[in-house]
Amino acid sequence: MSKLRTSLPIVIGLATLQYGSSSILAQMPDETRGFNQVVRPLLSENCYPCHGPDTATRAADLRLDNEREARRVTDRGEDGQILLLQRVLSTDPDEIMPPPEAGKSLTVAEKKMLVDWVESGAPWKQHWSFMRPESPPVPATSGNQWCQNPIDTFILSELHRQGLEPNPAAEPGTLARRLCFDLTGLPPTLYQIRDFETSCNARGMAAAVNDFIDELMASPLYAEHMSLGWLEAARYADTDGYQNDRYRYQHAWRDWVLKAFNEKMPYDQFVIEQLAGDLLPAASLWQQVATGFCRNHRINSEDGSIPEEWRVEYVADRVDTLGTVFLGLTMGCARCHDHKYDPISQREYYQLFAFFNNVAEHGVGPNNGNSPPFIELPASWPIINEADDKALVPAPVELRAARKDAGNGLQRPQAGEPNTVMVMHDLPQPRMTFRLLRGQYNLPDTSEKLLPAIPTALATITSTSPGNRLDLARWLVDGKNPLTSRVYVNRLWQQVFGRGIVETSENLGAQGSLPSHPELLDWLALELEQSGWNIQHVQRLICTSATYQQSSDVPDEKLRSDPENRWLARAVRSRLPGFVLRDQALAFAGLLVNRIGGPSVKPYMPPEIWSSISNNTYDQDAGESLFRRSLYTYWRRTIPPPTMVNFNAAPREVCIVRTEVTNTPLQALTLLNNVTFVEAARCMAERIASPENSTDECVVALFELATGRKPEAVEQDVLRHSWQMAHRYYLEHPDAANDLLAVGESPRVSQIEVTKLAALTNLALTILNLDEVICKE
Numbered sequence: 164m165s166k167l168r169t170s171l172p173i174v175i176g177l178a179t180l181q182y183g184s185s186s187i188l189a190q191m192p193d194e195t196r197g198f199n200q201v202v203r204p205l206l207s208e209n210c211y212p213c214h215g216p217d218t219a220t221r222a223a224d225l226r227l228d229n230e231r232e233a234r235r236v237t238d239r240g241e242d243g244q245i246l247l248l249q250r251v252l253s254t255d256p257d258e259i260m261p262p263p264e265a266g267k268s269l270t271v272a273e274k275k276m277l278v279d280w281v282e283s284g285a286p287w288k289q290h291w292s293f294m295r296p297e298s299p300p301v302p303a304t305s306g307n308q309w310c311q312n313p314i315d316t317f318i319l320s321e322l323h324r325q326g327l328e329p330n331p332a333a334e335p336g337t338l339a340r341r342l343c344f345d346l347t348g349l350p351p352t353l354y355q356i357r358d359f360e361t362s363c364n365a366r367g368m369a370a371a372v373n374d375f376i377d378e379l380m381a382s383p384l385y386a387e388h389m390s391l392g393w394l395e396a397a398r399y400a401d402t403d404g405y406q407n408d409r410y411r412y413q414h415a416w417r418d419w420v421l422k423a424f425n426e427k428m429p430y431d432q433f434v435i436e437q438l439a440g441d442l443l444p445a446a447s448l449w450q451q452v453a454t455g456f457c458r459n460h461r462i463n464s465e466d467g468s469i470p471e472e473w474r475v476e477y478v479a480d481r482v483d484t485l486g487t488v489f490l491g492l493t494m495g496c497a498r499c500h501d502h503k504y505d506p507i508s509q510r511e512y513y514q515l516f517a518f519f520n521n522v523a524e525h526g527v528g529p530n531n532g533n534s535p536p537f538i539e540l541p542a543s544w545p546i547i548n549e550a551d552d553k554a555l556v557p558a559p560v561e562l563r564a565a566r567k568d569a570g571n572g573l574q575r576p577q578a579g580e581p582n583t584v585m586v587m588h589d590l591p592q593p594r595m596t597f598r599l600l601r602g603q604y605n606l607p608d609t610s611e612k613l614l615p616a617i618p619t620a621l622a623t624i625t626s627t628s629p630g631n632r633l634d635l636a637r638w639l640v641d642g643k644n645p646l647t648s649r650v651y652v653n654r655l656w657q658q659v660f661g662r663g664i665v666e667t668s669e670n671l672g673a674q675g676s677l678p679s680h681p682e683l684l685d686w687l688a689l690e691l692e693q694s695g696w697n698i699q700h701v702q703r704l705i706c707t708s709a710t711y712q713q714s715s716d717v718p719d720e721k722l723r724s725d726p727e728n729r730w731l732a733r734a735v736r737s738r739l740p741g742f743v744l745r746d747q748a749l750a751f752a753g754l755l756v757n758r759i760g761g762p763s764v765k766p767y768m769p770p771e772i773w774s775s776i777s778n779n780t781y782d783q784d785a786g787e788s789l790f791r792r793s794l795y796t797y798w799r800r801t802i803p804p805p806t807m808v809n810f811n812a813a814p815r816e817v818c819i820v821r822t823e824v825t826n827t828p829l830q831a832l833t834l835l836n837n838v839t840f841v842e843a844a845r846c847m848a849e850r851i852a853s854p855e856n857s858t859d860e861c862v863v864a865l866f867e868l869a870t871g872r873k874p875e876a877v878e879q880d881v882l883r884h885s886w887q888m889a890h891r892y893y894l895e896h897p898d899a900a901n902d903l904l905a906v907g908e909s910p911r912v913s914q915i916e917v918t919k920l921a922a923l924t925n926l927a928l929t930i931l932n933l934d935e936v937i938c939k940e
Contacts, residue, residue, distance in 0.1 A: 199291045200677055202280045207504055207673040209267050210260070216508065217501035228506065228673070230287040237285040251277055291678075292491070292671040293506070293620055295645045296685035311369065314708040317683035318731055327725065327732040330713040335363040336871050337940050338712055339375065341734070344939050345659045345706065346379040348388035348743050348792075349750055356871045369707070376706055380699055383759050386425035389698075391742060391794050392658060393420055395813040396488050396820045397437075397459050401763045404461030404800035404816060408777070409531050411462075415540055415584035416455030417794075418760040423453075430651060430696040431640035434489065438636035441587050451538055454587035457481050457519065461800065461816065462528040470526030475604040477526070481519040482512065484818040489639050490621075491650040491671035499602040504673040506620035510598055514616040517596035518635045521589040536588035587632070621645065640696065646671060648688035648696075654820060655701055656687070659711065661737045661824070668821045679729050715940050738826060738938050741810030742793035745839055748931055751868055752846035754790040754909060763797040764788040767838040767907075773802055789908060809833050834932050841924075842907025844931055848923035849913040861923055862886060869930045885929060890922035 206227050207215075213222040226232035236246040250260040251274055261267040269277075280286075288294075301313045302320035309329060310316050322329060333341065339359040343351040351359070355375075362371035379385055399417060402408045423433055436443070438457065440450035460480040463473045479498060486494030496502045497512035528534040596614075597607035615630030617623070617638065622645075624630060624638045639647045650671060657663035664684045667675040678684045687701060694700040705711055715734040725732060739747065749755040765784045773781040783789075796804050803814055809829050813819040834840050851864035862882045866874045874882060893900040900921035904911060913920055930936060 198280065198286055198288050201276055203290065203673065204677065205269075205273055205276060209265075209269060209273075211504050211673065213261075213265070215503050216506050217503045218508075219500045220503065228504075233285070233287070237281055245281055248278060248281055290505075290673055291681065292649065292675075293645055295643065296649060296688045298689055299682035299685055301686070309709050311707055311709040311712075312704055313686060314683065314704055315710050317680055317686065318708075318710045321680055322730055322732055325725065325730050325732075327721065327730055329709065329731075330716060330733040332368065332709070332712050333714045333734060333940070335360045335368070335371070337714075338368075338372070340871055341711075341939055342372070342375055342379060342706060344739065344743060346376065346388065346702070347382060347384040348391065348746060349384055349755075350747050351871065353867065353871065368712070372707055372712070373703075376703055380427075380702075383421075383425050384757075386421050387759070387792055387794050389424040390417065390420045392654075393424075394794070395815065395822075396654075396818055397456050398461075398484065398815045398818050399459050400798040400800045400815045402799045402801070403464060403528055403534075405463045405465060406801075407464045408799060408801045409464055409528065411533050411585070412583055412762075413455055413459065413533070413585060414760070414762050415452050415582070416459070419449060419452045419455070421760050422449070427697075427699055430691065430698050432696070433698075434640050434647070435633070435636040438485075438639075439587075439632035442589075442631060442633040448538070448540070451586050452540070452584050455584050457522075457587050458534075458585035460484075462534050463526070464528040464530060468527045469604075472526065472604045474524060474526035475599070477524065478516055478519045478522075479602075480817065482515050485515070485519075485635075487669050487818045487820055489650060490646045491653070491665075491669065491675070492646070493670050493672060493674075498599075507618045510611075510613065511616070511618040513596055513598045513613050515618070515635075517593075517613055517615040518630065518632050520596050521593045521631075523588050523590050533583050533585045535585075537583045537585045540582045540584065542582060589631070642692055648691045649684055651698075652687040652691050652701055653684060655698070656705065657821065659702075659705055659735075660731070661735045663821075669819070734940075736938055736940055738810075738824060741807040741812055741833075744810065744834070744937060745793045745806055747936075748840050748843035749790055751931070752843035753850055754843060754846055755792070756787045756790045758787070758791060761795070764791050764795050765797045766790070768804060768806075772805065773799075776802065785908065806833060806837055806839065831932065834937065835928065838907055840931055841903070841928060842909060844927035845904055845906065845911075845920070845924040846909060847927040847931075848920055849911070852913050852915045852920055852923055854915060858886060859883060862926065865923065865927050865930055869927075869933070869936050882926060882930075886922050886926045889925040890918060893918040893921045893925075 210227045213220060214225045214227040215221070216226070216228055225236065227236075236250075239245055250258060251269060253259040256263050261269070302316045304310050304316045304319055307319065310319060319329065332338075336356050336359075339351050339356045343349060343355070359371055359375055362374065394417065397420075399413065400411075401413065402410050423436075436450050436453035438454070440446055440453040443450055460477050462477070479495070482498075483495040486492045492505060492507070493502075494507065494512060494515065496504075497507045497509050499509070501508045502512075523536050524534065595612050597609055598611065598613065600606035600608055615635070617635070622638070622643050624634050638644060649665075650668070653663040653665050653671075654668050657668050664680050664687075665671055665676050665678045669675075687704070690704065691697070691701050710731055711734070713731075713734040715736040717733060717736075721732050728735060746755065765782065766789045767783065768781055770781040770783070773779050793804075793807065796807070798804065798815060800814070800816055803812065808814065809827075810833075811822045811825055813822050847865060847868060848861075851861050851868065856864070859879070862879060863873055866872075866878070866882060893903075897918060900917050903921050903924055904917065
């Protein structure tokens with residue numbers, strides 16, 4: 164014990180010399196926030212594995228995630244010593260915590276944090292995400308003309324705390340492009356850019372932005388873009404996965420998502436219908452279709468599979484998806500044992516499991532088609548209301564007459580194709596639910612039958628009816644749940660800024676990242692709830708903020724002080740997703756087909772990719788199906804579209820709400836050689852090429868088509884030189900010119916000389932690969 168007592172003043176002295184005498188906690192806005200920002204993450208990372216919620220691995224019967232239990236070691240004992248500090252500051256390998264065998268150790272700074280915390284009375288607060296958001300005071304910004312709405316006051320307050328100032332506003336053309344990508348996933352037309360610039364000059368940026376947002380949100384293109392992110396989170400695919408990976412017909416659920424976003428469905432209704440639409444009074448056909456969300460999981464049809472084993476896997480998938488998508492918690496960590504970090508016991512996991520355990524499903528799927536329960540749909544039914552037909556806007560680049568849709572832009576199921584969708588339908592008599600030992604389907608603990616319930620750390624369901632999915636869904640959005648609104652606004656923020664206010668958008672629990680702007684997160688969450696769960700209200704707040712409208716220029720001093728742009732002193736510059744890059748190329752080329760909904764399509768893909776690992780062959784579509792938005796691309800789980808996964812698309816095996824962004828040589832090879840991009844480059848060249856146009860006119864037109872601006876003189880010189888080099892090459896190699904122009908199935912419509920068109924195609928392909936084109940500025 165003498166070692167313990169002598170080590171305390173030594174370490175405190177070292178820490179004081181290195182970090183000064185001021186308490187780290189004292190620098191936080193309040194002590195309890197300091198606990199959540201500083202102390203709890205330290206305890207979670209280093210102590211919770213042995214002294215956390217998991218009863219199976221808990222040592223010394225001590226919990227440090229619980230205030231009452233933690234007081235045993237944070238308060239002074241009868242001998243006047245504080246056990247936590249004795250253990251943490253010890254130099255004895257038999258006494259020090261964390262023990263050497265844990266592979267963890269505390270730095271001097273971390274030990275100083277614990278000393279500060281204990282000396283200040285060990286103030287405690289529940290984990291921030293488990294407490295209901297409270298309306299924070301909006302920071303005062305008197306005399307500052309930069310702020311456009313309360314978002315900016317929160318951002319500016321933190322910028323000043325970090326010694327930073329915001330960037331000036333982006334140029335109107337840049338902002339128009341940014342808004343289009345963030346709200347529709349497509350680039351603006353030249354007309355839209357010029358009109359926006361004119362509006363900014365005539366009426367001011369704020370009025371122009373508001374009107375432009377109205378225009379973009381009114382378009383079904385907005386619904387398609389919003390749907391894409393939800394499909395990834397909902398693990399939507401056109402096949403079942405696993406080894407057989409047989410096909411299914413689930414596109415009607417995708418159509419429901421499109422319809423919901425197009426009709427601006429409130430988020431609370433959006434949640435309820437997907438989790439329990441079938442349980443609503445007099446549930447409509449659409450509301451039943453909505454529950455396909457719960458059936459988007461993989462289904463095994465392999466010979467010899469044990470039905471009950473796989474049925475349990477499907478139920479577990481629903482629990483995990485619920486946790487990730489709506490609660491931002493890693494529920495799966497409690498399937499085999501109590502959660503090691505968050506207050507979710509294994510028993511509570513299986514109480515959640517009970518909500519989804521009554522589906523009338525078989526664990527092993529059929530050879531092909533949908534697994535029961537499913538419903539049949541009418542042979543033809545509208546995806547959007549007739550009143551909304553007029554909102555179908557033309558493609559960002561108008562289609563050639565030969566490719567225009569003669570109908571109303573709605574995709575219908577093809578004749579003879581099954582029109583069913585997998586849905587939720589409960590058994591008349593609920594299945595009994597038990598805790599499964601080690602998560603194994605055949606090891607139920609039959610000593611206790613579990614009824615549906617939610618973790619006590621969150622809240623309780625107040626419904627007097629038997630617990631069912633409808634009770635669960637309503638609890639998620641009842642205004643008392645501390646997580647649902649935070650989780651969703653965090654992902655809306657992530658969608659435009661590339662990173663959520665909580666970077667780990669899939670995990671707002673103890674092991675997740677801390678929010679960079681916690682008060683702003685709570686303010687946005689309450690805005691969502693108090694606006695009637697209006698998704699577009701939150702998006703409008705974000706897009707009309709000065710924070711969003713900043714330039715993305717990176718001054719050297721900001722790069723040094725905030726290299727990751729955590730504090731948002733500049734706009735985010737990021738590479739566009741693969742879905743958007745493909746759609747953008749089709750739009751520039753005039754190839755993009757605006758049809759809404761319907762079955763998935765099979766655009767260009769090397770057929771050997773399928774045949775090399777399975778007995779299936781890839782039957783590529785023809786005609787307009789080659790040029791529909793990437794949202795509708797056929798998604799085979801075991802072999803997802805390479806154009807998408809090369810750019811970090813989620814594989815859709817399980818629920819994923821955050822993907823990493825990488826830059827690799829394979830991406831450049833895709834953009835330079837993929838049939839879609841080569842064909843798009845040729846069609847771009849055909850659009851601007853004519854015998855009357857000079858080379859310089861063609862060069863300028865191509866550049867302006869892709870970037871929305873005219874090239875500067877030095878840029879024009881480089882582009883002209885590139886065209887001249889390519890033209891000389893094709894004059895010497897006319898067969899290469901013909902080969903290049905033969906790529907793709909769209910017919911050639913230009914009558915200009917082959918070598919000139921090939922050189923322009925080569926130039927267009929170069930322009931499609933410019934950073935300015937493949938990135939959102």
